[in-house]
Amino acid sequence: MQIQDLPYRDPGVPDTRSGPRFLWWLGRSQAGGQLKSLAWGLLHFPAVSAQPFIVGYAVQAVVDRSGTRLALAGALMLVCGIAVAVGDTFLHRAAVTNWITAAARVQQLLARKASVLGAALTRRVAAGEVVAVSTGDVEKIGWFVEAVSRFTAAALTVVLVCVGLLFYQPALGVVVAVGLPVVAVAALPLLPRATRRADVQREKAGRATELASDTVAGLRVLRGIGGEDLFLDRYRAASQDVRHAAVRSAGMWALISALQGLLPGLLLVGVVWYGVGLAQEGRVSVGELVTVYSSVAILSYPLRHFEEIAMAYSFSRPSAERAARVLSLERGGGSGTESAAAGSLAGGDLYDPGSGLLAPAGTLTAVVCGDPDVAGRLAERLGGHSVEEGPSVELGGVALDALPLDVARAAVLVQDKDPVLLSGSLRELLDVPSSGAVEADAALAAARCEDVLDALTQGVPGDPMNAHITERGRSLSGGQRQRLALARSLVTDPEVLVLDEPTSAVDSHTEARISEGVRGLRKGRTTVVFTSSPLLLDVAERVVLVDGGAVAAVGTHRELLRDEPRYRAVVTREAEEDEPDEGAPGGAVPAIGMRETGVLGTVRPESEKIEESA
DSSP states (O other), rough: GGEEEEEEOOOOOOSOHHHHHHHHHHHTTTTHHHHHHHHHHHHHHHHHHHHHHHHHHHHHHHTTHHHHHHHHHHHHHHHHHHHHHHHHHHHHHHHHHHHHHHHHHHHHHHHHHEEETTHHHHHOOOOHHHHIIIIHHHHHHHHHHHHHHHHHHHHHHHHHHEEEEEEHHHHHHHHHHHHHHHHHHHHHHHHHHHHHHHHHHHHHHHHHHHHHHHHHHTTTHHHTTTTTHHHHHHHHHHHHHHHHHHHHHHHHHHHHHHHHHHHHHHHHHHHHHHHHHHHHTTTOOHHHHHHHHHHHHHHHHHHHHHHHHHHHHHHHHHHHHHHHHHTOOOOOOOOOOOOGGSSOOOOOEEETTTTTTOOOOEEEEEEEEEEEHHHHHHHHTTOOOOOOOOOOEETTTTEGGHHHOHHHHEEEEOOOOOOOOOSSSHHTTTOOOOOOSOOHHHHHHHHHHHHHHHHHHTOSOOOOGOEEGGGTTTTOHHHHHHHHHHHHHHHHOOSSEEETTTTTTTTHHHHHHHHHHHHTTTTEEEEEEOOOOHHHHHHEEEEEEEEEEEEEEOHHHHHHHHHHHHHHHHTTTTOOOOSOOOGGGGGOOOOOSSOTTTSSOOOOOOOGGOOOOO
């Protein structure tokens, strides 16, 4: 795999049982690139290590006054120089390719998993951990994967040189063969402590990243309550914790690096001291002493890769464990059968066994739920994105969890409370997978986006579809963003459309027009709207009250408003006194998790409803 061939058509199925197993799987998946890097390494490192032998041969040729041998040494040095240059160039190229392709493979796996889990991902994994895995962790994992082949080539070169010295000059070769392994493994006792310190640093960095993400996401609220300084102090303290942990971690790695520089130097001094004694006794020649000395000196280069592989594994193992933990997450565990997973979905009633909610096919069903958290979880469960254990939602008698992901996603679309608008043109925003039955103009009209189009094209004449939308639609008001998101969902035209508080940020007049537009455009299609707005509830063909996570009452808006006190408590926010509840003190009817007015939308009583003619 070359960089220009990215992305992978299929990144594969990773082994997520543990971090080391994930690294092993990733290394095997990159086998071709690893072998190529190893081959270039076996050209580069031996060519570097052969230079001392040639230098010693040349020195001995000068001592013996042999011009022929000196010329041969020069020719051999030229060949080694070419081999070093070519090997180093292509080793670096192969190593960088392995690094980038391994990181890209992990990123593709993470992106695929995120698309499968959807909004459930950040509910099951902390936002800071998701950010850490998708950014810094993939680089560390790629670093270890590419370092393996270079380390293998360096280790084989060290073994080759030791064996060569044993045959070339046994007396000095024994000293080198015994000393080099000691030098290579001397830092191993320090690695567990260095790893623990690095883990502490990464943990603190993850918490700081999560705090920063939460602060940025809630910046507007923080400004409203004057909490900016408080959160700034918290982030400053978290940042200082990360700095202190990084200094402690760097100190340990500095000690390991110092040992990797000191011990080879001590070995070199020992070899020279012993070799000079042997030379004085006439047991070794000057050329042999120079060769052994130069070999030990130049072996510090491949020995550095022992330190690098230890550091790379220390940093990549926790990263691989985090990545494996995210990649091991699965969709909600329903009990559907495999036989139901084949073929396309014809549609039918949408039924949730967990709550008893039934949305008949082809109808507009409104769901009133006093607790917004319960409403959000129920909406996610209807779309097959539940993070809770329990029976799967059924569409036409078929469990959604048993369907292929693309089939389930095409059948049921969920628009949550805070939909995201991607930057780009309006045409690109509405260019989504769809049935083709709903045109963009019809969806925009149903969502009452006329003033949104005027705002986008203000001062810029031309086709409104080419108007630019800023990141997350920040240049638009909350109601305008909400209506564009609704238009995007309407264009998709799924078999089942689930809307969670789709008009909480719009005014009453616009909401009344939107309710009629949605009802007309979705006629004959199954639509479920989570809302407590009387304007939307009044146009619904069926209204369901959910209390305590289960269906408590079913009817039309007017029927429930007349007969069900709990429904009135949620929709009108009025305490009922004429029908006391036996379990409530003083006979008051308990309001089930009422949302505050102005947070998730202004609640308007029935008397303020706007007539269709308005």
